[in-house]
Amino acid sequence: MPDAIRHINLSHVVLPIDNPVSDAKVLTGKQKPLSEMVMLFVEVLTEDGFRGMGFSYSKRAGGPAQFRHLKEIAEVAIGQDPSDIAKIYDTLLWAGASVGRSGVATQAIAALDVALWDLKARRAGLPLAKLLGAHRDSCRVYNTSGGFLQASVDEIKDKSTASLEAGIGAIKIKVGQPDWRLDLKRVAAIREHLGDVPLMVDANQQWDRARAKRMCRELEQFDLVWIEEPLDAWDAVGHAQLSTTFDTPIATGEMLTSVSEHMALVNAGYQGIVQPDAPRIGGITPFLRFATLANHAGLALAPHFAMEIHLHLAAAYPTEPWVEHFEWLSPLFEEQPEIRDGRMWVPDRPGLGFSLTPKMRQLTRESASVGRP
Template structure:
């Protein structure tokens, strides 16, 4: 289950610079595969429309990088329902390309890893595997500087507005959803997101109306998980204008940028999307077409922090708002480094993986003061690990 692989040290093959600017080198890379079981199966619209089965676990790829100088970094990627073993397999294949390299050359190393697996492309599973290494390198760089990641990048704020999703799934009856909403507000959450997109849109409207009545003017979002077609999204979107939503998320297929643009132009309610896209290039179309008001990249899905920063730069030019998907432990730093309005998504699912916890205050999440991303793997994370390999020089 746990393996160690040695990569021959050959500077010419490694392709790293040998001049005085290189201050440290990577000596080992450990990749691990773990499965986090959910407390109960959850369903969104994709399940109710028959396209997926209820979600019961999340697969995680961990990358732990160490250098000759004694520095270390932790990176994480993930997959839901399928793909976890594939991420791990690809990561194992390309990890050796980091041995002997200067860990500070993050953008160059991203490109090197992409070329190592060029035949499987620069999006999807390939970039999600690279993401774990990229995030680990950024974590290490911030630790080396003694700064939280947000401060290393350049923070625009020390707290970010925070909304909760995990209490509003369609697998929960409305009575339970209302209880979850009440508990979330009491915990310090600043917004509530509900899942919609059921085969019967009228049931969606009834659930949203019930939550709006309970919450009053409290920030409320909905997420259709790509299950509406264009006519349905426009019709239901117009009806939902009355609820004064912060946004309607993924009303259409994630790759229907033109449809999102038409919907954004037709509705007063802001449109949000981007979480299912797996490269910076795929987000470019959303930006160019003004297809969303809130762009929602997911750093592990797009290839890590290096690619996420490119998306932030593109979105900033259009004055779009930012609401990264999932993995709040990382995205709090990236959302804090965005100059325009941003939200971070609160999921407590991942908390058992880490020794640290994030702070909520007055509806906002606080950027942790710890160096790097500010997380370390818990004993539980190690207990859920099913396979691991360490690559050394």
């Protein structure tokens, strides 16, 4: 008899950020500073006693909606064979079809999808990267959390130095301020401080096409690894045009919430770096679908956030990727990724290789249980 999903536990977790951060969306008045992460954790138990853990997240809004949507539809997964992840995914999509196949709907499903992949790898006794078929045991890693716009140049210099001393190999800073001259001054100062250390910048969608062209031209002098989200995330044509105009690569994709939204970039002729986010695109299942298509199109990969998941997915990508380091979620996991020599190393523990802390339980605002414990 095949195994079957017996129990699913959902946890709505609110994790404060000790020092709230601001990117360009805050300075242009579109959003408030980010002061907390809202997480949806899913824990799965099967009849044969196998377990898996997954998560998705939201920033500023949407966390309670993710929790409630999955709470409403999760029952359709009970009794299904946990190995049939794609089938379960489709079942969940149809259960909530009236609210669509992107956005909150698939971000809610993502947490369960990740848990099932974690379970499958744990049952095989393999790290997820090995289950998928790893191309490498480590990935290049860069830090973003120290480069937000509320920080002074001196603060960013100090945080960058600390990151490099901790073994991280590259630094990303935020740009996109209302006064573009300040952006150039900050980038110049950090480039001088870092020397030839790889440096990226992120405009968080705050330029129109004309300003983006001017800024990309000005930024060419700094030998950047990439310029991230210079345009609105859904401007596939604009990003494609920039990617074929400038020597500095263009990166985008983190805000997109379905495979079809990502494929709009490919279909527009985009030749930059893609940044799918497994919790946002809908889970590991759709992430892998897009990754296959992205590789076929010859695109480089740099998944956004969620390093605990993306380390494995990046390790399984055919060409050399980047993984983004954020320490924000560290209080929620007992284990921390190994970082040295500018790279993040795939753990040898089964599954994702991470387990939840008592702190995660303390920060749980609401939980729900489906099936038999």
